[in-house]
Amino acid sequence: MDHLHRFARSVRGVLRTHYPAFLFGLPMRETHIPIFIYHDVTPDSLRSDLEFLVRNGYRTLSLDEFMASGGRTIGRTRRVLLTFDDARASFHHVALPLLRAFDSRAALFVPTYWMSRPSADYERFMSWEQLRAAADSGLVDVQAHAHRHALVFTSGTLAGFATPDSLARYDIYDWPMRHRGGTDELGRPPLGSPFYRASPLLSASTRFLEDEEVSARCEALVRDAGGASFFSQRGWRTQLLKAHERYCARQSGRQLTEQQFDEQIAEEFDLCVGQFRRHLGYAPQYFAYPWMLGSPRSLELARRSGIETVFGVAVDYGRARTARLPLTVFGRLKSDWLKLLPGTGRASLARIAYGKLTGFSRIQHLAH
Numbered sequence: 001m002d003h004l005h006r007f008a009r010s011v012r013g014v015l016r017t018h019y020p021a022f023l024f025g026l027p028m029r030e031t032h033i034p035i036f037i038y039h040d041v042t043p044d045s046l047r048s049d050l051e052f053l054v055r056n057g058y059r060t061l062s063l064d065e066f067m068a069s070g071g072r073t074i075g076r077t078r079r080v081l082l083t084f085d086d087a088r089a090s091f092h093h094v095a096l097p098l099l100r101a102f103d104s105r106a107a108l109f110v111p112t113y114w115m116s117r118p119s120a121d122y123e124r125f126m127s128w129e130q131l132r133a134a135a136d137s138g139l140v141d142v143q144a145h146a147h148r149h150a151l152v153f154t155s156g157t158l159a160g161f162a163t164p165d166s167l168a169r170y171d172i173y174d175w176p177m178r179h180r181g182g183t184d185e186l187g188r189p190p191l192g193s194p195f196y197r198a199s200p201l202l203s204a205s206t207r208f209l210e211d212e213e214v215s216a217r218c219e220a221l222v223r224d225a226g227g228a229s230f231f232s233q234r235g236w237r238t239q240l241l242k243a244h245e246r247y248c249a250r251q252s253g254r255q256l257t258e259q260q261f262d263e264q265i266a267e268e269f270d271l272c273v274g275q276f277r278r279h280l281g282y283a284p285q286y287f288a289y290p291w292m293l294g295s296p297r298s299l300e301l302a303r304r305s306g307i308e309t310v311f312g313v314a315v316d317y318g319r320a321r322t323a324r325l326p327l328t329v330f331g332r333l334k335s336d337w338l339k340l341l342p343g344t345g346r347a348s349l350a351r352i353a354y355g356k357l358t359g360f361s362r363i364q365h366l367a368h
Contacts, residue, residue: 056343
């Protein structure tokens, strides 16, 4: 059932996604400057993209240049905006040297919670010192990508359990926040931890706080039965489901009130802005939403925090055109579409589309 929900979400995403004409080999009639989004990068793939842009006369823009143009093409000049989410270590080690080599501009969107974590598991992210170096390079606009970059449970509908396979498969913040001891925990949960229907914090309309005792009992069952080896036993899923059902019969979680949830959303912006001021000396004015564009309430709270412009993803192009939004909104395209821009050495749409379709199950996060 869990896999069916993810497949259905993928299909809905495909149907809602904005597909510009240039993807299909048609002339670039769009008036909007293409915006591409990267996450982790490798030297070969990013170098190839930058070579393609240079070879075909595309100019990379800063965020201020992009906004000065209204996000629209001017004359025959070929322009693109390159954006990088998450402030991964690969940006410092791979992207920044290549941007310098090609004299290219880019925007880097930072989830501030993850920049100062002590665990070795967090070494995949940049440090504040590295972020300052990027901002000082003159090539990179360092801006906001929320604080925790979190998913939250939205109901008590069970979606699955943390297994060795899922812990290896899903990224560190693809796991929804867990409520433990009156505080929130992020990152990978213990084996056996139940997880429920979830959505991005800034896009959700509510948050469900799971029962801590139910989670603790499921985790203890797995731990006492051998930990990872428990999942090699026949019927492990049935054991966990029965245990979860038995414990839930006596326990229950609760929904946050509307006021409590609004406070948590506002805190996401306040903490992010505070970290920018503390470590970089300025407040961000641009904001890239994790996963998808935020809820109407989230957009309003972003505006109140001083954010002037926000970026979503390809499924957000429709909302970006909606009148009377509290902020200017732009959608973005996945970086693997970049080489479908008009030019010499253009990639094959069929090959890229096939790769995206076959990769759906691999890249899906745990939101439903």
